Amino acid sequence: MLLGEAVLNTALASGPFLGSILYDYQGYILPFLVCGATTFCCSFMAFLIPMKQESESENNGEEDDSDNIPPTGIKSLSPLLSPWILFPLWHLASAQILLVYHQPLLSLYAKEQFSQDAVWAGTVILISTGIICIVNPGLGFLIDKFSPYPIMALSCIGLPIVYLFIGPLPLLSISPSPAQLIASMSILSLFVPMACITPLPIILEVYPLLHKKLPPWVVSVLVSESCSSYHIGIFIGTTISGFIPANFGWSTGALGLLYIFQSVVGIIYCWKAKKLSQTSRSNDNVIVNVNVESKL
Secondary structure: OHHHHHHHHHHHHHHHHHHHHHHHHHOOHHHHHHHHHHHHHHHHHHHHHHHHHHHHHHHOOOOOOHHHOOOOHHHHHHHHHOHHHHHHHHHHHHHHHHHHOOHHHHHHHHHHHHOOOHHHHHHHHHHHHHHHHHHHHHHHHHHHHOOHHHHHHHHHHHHHHHHHHHOOOHHHOOOOOHHHHHHHHHHHHHHHHHHHHOHHHHHHHHHHHHHOOOOHHHHHHHHHHHHHHHHHHHHHHHHHHHHHHHHHOOOOHHHHHHHHHHHHHHHHHHHHHHHHHHHHHHHHHHHHHHHHHHHO
16 A cells, blocks of 8 residues: 555656656657556556456355445445545545645746746655655554554644645745745645555444444445545645635635644544544453353
8 A cells, every 4th residue: 555655656746757758759649648558558457457366266166255245336335425434535535635736836836936937846846745755654664553543633633734834824924935835845745645544544444343344345445435535635636726826815824724624523533433443352352251261
């Protein structure tokens, strides 16, 4: 998962750079031809992998359990009906909203505010994305060693606070400067992975606590919706980045203020989910001890 996150952010950082090279070399069509061919090859490979796994399962004589048979139609999305599942996915999407909201406008803002060109703005985005790639491995170690709940709660606290300084919010009486913008975006890149990586392990842990089982088809649905949340957040972030600044100016502080309410809900969610996990583990330990004593 962390490797996929690192590859994704590397692609987001290098895509515009490689696209500009292809555009300068052959014009408008070549970048899209290369992207289309690459996407087709990846789609073909992804299509073959499940078929191979299915054939291997059939050759080994494995029989599917009834719980492993996914429902059809709209019922296949039933795992998403629980707020215990929906909120972490929305938290992931909202982190992407905060990450990409200012990126389409950064070049124009840097030119108007600091007299900097597009290369400077692209370098700032590259630095921000590079920090995300560097943070991911250490963050994965912390999640495995401790728990995803406090890390997600930390992202709920850090994201709105940092976003108040990117604008910056006029109430803070901070003068915009290149150093202030670079520092704010760099710190934002520390909190975004916390919000993007933790939701999937949380929902994979919470779902069996609520339903007493975790069928493979549910895992597939949760993983796919986790991936979809990335792109939903990117879509919403880039869409509102064209509407809000045109009517209310560049300042991102207002978006940070709106995020505070969600942060409070997120902290409560992490506390309740962690408590649910601890209660379930305590009950399992009691059952194990009772079984051991009965055997003795």
